[in-house]
Amino acid sequence: MLSSLLWRPLRPADATRTYYLLGAGSSCFFVLAFTLSQVYYFTVVGLSPLEMVLVGTVLEATCFLFEVPTGIVADLWSRRLSVIIGVVLIGLAVLLQGLVPTITAVLAAQVIWGLGYTFTSGADEAWIIDEIGEDQVARVFTREQQLRLGLTVVATVLAGLLGLVSLRLPMVVAGAGFLVLAVVLLLVMPEENFQRTPREDRESMASMVDTLRDGLSVARRRPVVRSFFLVTLVVGLSSEAFDRLWSVRVLSDFILPSLWGLSGPVVWFTAFSLIGTLFSLVVSLVVNRAAPGLVRAMHPNWLLASLVAVQVVAVAGVALLGNLWLALAAVWGRDAAGALAAPIRSAWLNRHLDSRSRATVISMNGQVDAIGQVVGGPPLGILANRTSTPTALVVSALVLAPAVAVYGRLRAPAQRPAAEPTTPGSEPKTPGTNDGTHMDG
Numbered sequence: 001m002l003s004s005l006l007w008r009p010l011r012p013a014d015a016t017r018t019y020y021l022l023g024a025g026s027s028c029f030f031v032l033a034f035t036l037s038q039v040y041y042f043t044v045v046g047l048s049p050l051e052m053v054l055v056g057t058v059l060e061a062t063c064f065l066f067e068v069p070t071g072i073v074a075d076l077w078s079r080r081l082s083v084i085i086g087v088v089l090i091g092l093a094v095l096l097q098g099l100v101p102t103i104t105a106v107l108a109a110q111v112i113w114g115l116g117y118t119f120t121s122g123a124d125e126a127w128i129i130d131e132i133g134e135d136q137v138a139r140v141f142t143r144e145q146q147l148r149l150g151l152t153v154v155a156t157v158l159a160g161l162l163g164l165v166s167l168r169l170p171m172v173v174a175g176a177g178f179l180v181l182a183v184v185l186l187l188v189m190p191e192e193n194f195q196r197t198p199r200e201d202r203e204s205m206a207s208m209v210d211t212l213r214d215g216l217s218v219a220r221r222r223p224v225v226r227s228f229f230l231v232t233l234v235v236g237l238s239s240e241a242f243d244r245l246w247s248v249r250v251l252s253d254f255i256l257p258s259l260w261g262l263s264g265p266v267v268w269f270t271a272f273s274l275i276g277t278l279f280s281l282v283v284s285l286v287v288n289r290a291a292p293g294l295v296r297a298m299h300p301n302w303l304l305a306s307l308v309a310v311q312v313v314a315v316a317g318v319a320l321l322g323n324l325w326l327a328l329a330a331v332w333g334r335d336a337a338g339a340l341a342a343p344i345r346s347a348w349l350n351r352h353l354d355s356r357s358r359a360t361v362i363s364m365n366g367q368v369d370a371i372g373q374v375v376g377g378p379p380l381g382i383l384a385n386r387t388s389t390p391t392a393l394v395v396s397a398l399v400l401a402p403a404v405a406v407y408g409r410l411r412a413p414a415q416r417p418a419a420e421p422t423t424p425g426s427e428p429k430t431p432g433t434n435d436g437t438h439m440d441g
Contacts (some may be wrong), residue, residue: 009080014192015131016140020147022083022124022189026090027148027277031155032162033094033174035273038247039265040167045101056240057374058107062114063121064370079127080191082119084182087117091178099173122362129350129358130193138352141343142288148269149281156277160270167266172273227410228349229368231308231403236372238315238400240390241380246318246331249389253325280339287340298351300344305407310337312401319393338418 041047041055093113097106129137162169247269250256256268310333317330355359376399384392 008191009189010187012192013188015128015190015192017129018185018189019124019128019140020144022087022123022181022185023144024147024151025177026087026120028151028155029091029094029174029177029181031152031273032159032177033276035156035168036163036167036266037269039163039269040101041106043098044167045103045107045368047103048394051103052244055106055110056244056377059110059114060240060370060373060377061228062111063118064097064367064374066115068119069178075327078191079123079130080185080189082123083127084185084189086116086119086121087121087178087182089113090121091175091182092116094171094178095175098168098175101168118363118366121366122358122360125346125350125362126358127191131190131315134351138347139345141230141347142144142284145339145343146281146284146288149277149284152277153274156274158268160266160274163266163270172289181227209362224410225353227406228345229365231406232365232368233372234403234406236369237376238372238396240373240377241384241396242315242318242334244377245384245389245392245396248384249318249393250327254327254388256324272328272331276335277330279332283336284340298348298372299410300348301407301410304345304348305404307337307341308400308403308407310334312397312404315397315400316394319397365373 038052041052047055089112093109093116096112097109099105125141128140132140158173159170163174250272251265256265314330314334314337318334320326321327321330349362349365350358380392380396383395
């Protein structure tokens with residue numbers, strides 16, 4: 001019974017609704033587990049600043065090592081199975097670090113969590129695209145992002161309430177939630193349009209090597225994919241420092257006020273997260289309603305360039321603004337621009353990928369991000385220690401700035417003449433998804 005459930009659900013549900021459940025549910029439990037995780041590491045586990053950096057390094061190194069192998073698993077065996085395995089591992093990791101407050105358990109949890117994340121990374125997007133088709137995916141990605149943001153509000157409030165009882169409690173509840181989500185997916189997640197590799201090919205190492213080679217070939221031949229990899233690397237180099245240092249900037253350089261008798265990092269960082277999530281949700285809803293054609297454009301290079309430019313200015317603003325609420329507004333603006341860009345970027349990238357190697361290429365993109373974070377985080381952290389947090393944040397903004405030019409220089413794909421003959425075995429090309437996209441110079 002269990003072995004058959006691994007490959008086929010008991011009661012298949014609608015693929016789009018299942019994708020919404022997966023994305024929104026995962027986001028909810030992630031937020032519940034990690035809204036106060038830094039406070040938990042510092043006050044309950046007793047990690048030093050160096051050990052807290054080590055936690056992130058172990059996580060990103062795990063993602064780097066396993067992104068491509070797990071992506072190949074999704075492309076050869078089953079995207080559904082890959083997602084379910086990932087959700088289970090993430091739930092176990094969150095439970096472990098919530099139940100055992102030691103540095104050994106926390107580091108072990110990062111390895112398990114990173115492995116679980118790589119099983120889901122790329123596989124979820126590749127699965128839903130196979131099930132519903134490329135034409136519908138931009139709308140679904142955008143709607144899923146909005147659902148994520150909406151449930152993030154609920155999860156943030158819940159994390160704050162549970163955190164007032166015990167900082168371990170949000171992680172325990174979130175870990176259990178991930179495991180329940182995995183069981184639900186096992187029962188209802190369909191997979192009708194994925195063609196599994198035949199057993200005689202699947203068991204051979206050569207098949208895995210061929211899939212990896214296909215992914216590398218796509219990245220090499222298609223300038224849009226290469227440009228995405230470059231942007232991902234730049235964002236990774238910049239983001240690790242910002243994600244860790246903006247809270248240090250707030251706690252070190254500003255005085256947190258008292259509101260209705262409530263004060264302290266738990267209360268205020270819960271409030272900061274809640275306000276930021278609501279702002280991102282409002283921005284996403286307004287922009288998608290006011291300019292749907294812009295958001296769903298086949299070649300949204302200038303929109304993405306503009307959103308990255310907003311992030312550059314925001315990161316610099318966090319470093320340089322001397323007012324608490326202006327600095328926080330910059331944090332929220334940076335997060336809102338990222339939330340708006342994420343589904344647009346995913347839809348654009350996936351239009352340039354083939355089903356056979358889609359999960360592998362997306363996983364390779366995740367691996368590039370991990371490289372960027374591992375390489376970029378420690379030097380900027382050292383810079384913050386030797387100079388100041390604002391200095392490191394300004395450098396982080398400068399590191400991110402080239403991504404604006406990379407997006408801006410991408411040209412729209414050249415349209416192929418309608419009468420042009422095709423050769424047997426050549427890739428099918430449709431308007432807006434061919435390989436004609438290129439960069440100036």
